[in-house]
Amino acid sequence: MDKNSPIGIFDSGVGGTSIWKEVVKLLPFEHTIYLADSINAPYGDKSTDDIIALSIKNVEKLLSLKCKIIIVACNTATTNAISVLRNKYDIPIIGIEPAIKPAALQTNSKSIGILATKGTLSSALFSKTTKEFTKDINVVEIIGEGLVTLIEKGNLDGPEMMALLKKHIQPMIDANVDYLVLGCSHYPYIIPQLKMILPDNVKIIDSGEAVAKQTKTILQSLDLLREETSAPTLQFYTNAKTRTLEFLLKEYSKIITIEKKDF
Template sequence: MNDTRPIGLFDSGIGGTTVWQALHYLLPHENTLFLGDSMNAPYGQKTKQEIIALSKRNTAWLIEQGAKIIIVACNTATTNAIAELRNTFEVPIIGIEPAIKPAAMLTKTGKVGVLATQGTLLSKKYSEAQLLYPNVTFINQIGYKIVQIIEEGGLYSTELELLLKEYMQPMIEAKIDHLVLGCTHYPYLKPILNKLLPSNIKIIDSGEAVAKHTHRILEANNLLKTDKKMGETKFYTTKNVAVMQSFIHPFGTAELLEF
């Protein structure tokens, strides 16, 4: 089969483009459709029911555009809404969660830092995941204001660097050797974090794992695009086209979507 329908991805903003990049690197021939709901960012400060409603709206729109599979490229939406999405829609739906498993398996100090949104860290799903590793101490930090600053174009601002320094200090003092980035916006912080953290601390995010899992699901369901033509991508944002464009250049052109 040669299924040319796009892979649909959505996030609360531009953060999910980090997942898109991992996906595009692994599956460059697949067509993709990305929706960043920056108008409602961050999802991490919304109620569970609000997150479910927004996630259903995003998924329905992507499927209306012909998406053959959905990637919930948002940790908060995954932990709060993915069960509802799978019960509502018939296409395969893939979620993203903080990559605490590889960090817990690889840690030598028994201390792992997790930087994530409030919606992820306070979710039942995340609490249960930590219990699987009783010998590991997780130093959890809610990334207050990080998503907002990134969404407003302040990735390289002094404000963000000072904020990260504040969040990282307790982790450094606790002697973590792995830092898990539990929000798809956060891989964009790696250059700053590499300046702030000792060189022995390894940073882990979920993008590559999600891309590999997507490949397996497409293959198992005969959904792969097999014609070897380079894939096309359409990017949509519900708020600031210029900010979205600054993150996706040179991969494509962002368009404004008004629901």
């Protein structure tokens, strides 16, 4: 494997760019290729077989682009397909799971909220993780129905988004949660809106930084960190319109390329 090969990242759309930002912050000299499978978003309401098939399709594309490691920047794809992908491919594959463990260990109210897609909340891996860490804790699981669709359109703070969030979050407020775990890589983009609704004492946790650290650890252990300090190539491919990617990544516009591509 070549140290100069890119890190490959895929998601069911634009949400995984929240993970990409953490990776680039920690590993600023690495080449990256990001696949936004927006035409098939959201994965959260698809069957397990469909999620596995889409994940395989995305990995095959990233392998064809000579990636040295792959990040599954999608909670639904991780919880439903990661074991299949790791059994099928030799390349290191990093997944993203809701950060239930830190929330469960740190809660004072013994009540935590998890906002995720149906596909994540109904998966066997999610169920196993939740049971392992939340034995004496009240867990309020809410399916964030409609949120991914709005985020994919770039609609982060319109009245429709705020009304949906209030509906989803109220049961958590009623249950006195003091941690909200974001179980979808799209959701970090609506943290400002969530903070407007949640009481001040509620802490919001997502998995982006942990995924970036894990990526660095694995690349170091395999001696695959890029040694050059020249500017890396940062490529984004989407099979839908580029508008939302451009909006979410506008501060990086001078150093990235975004293309519409079939995959």
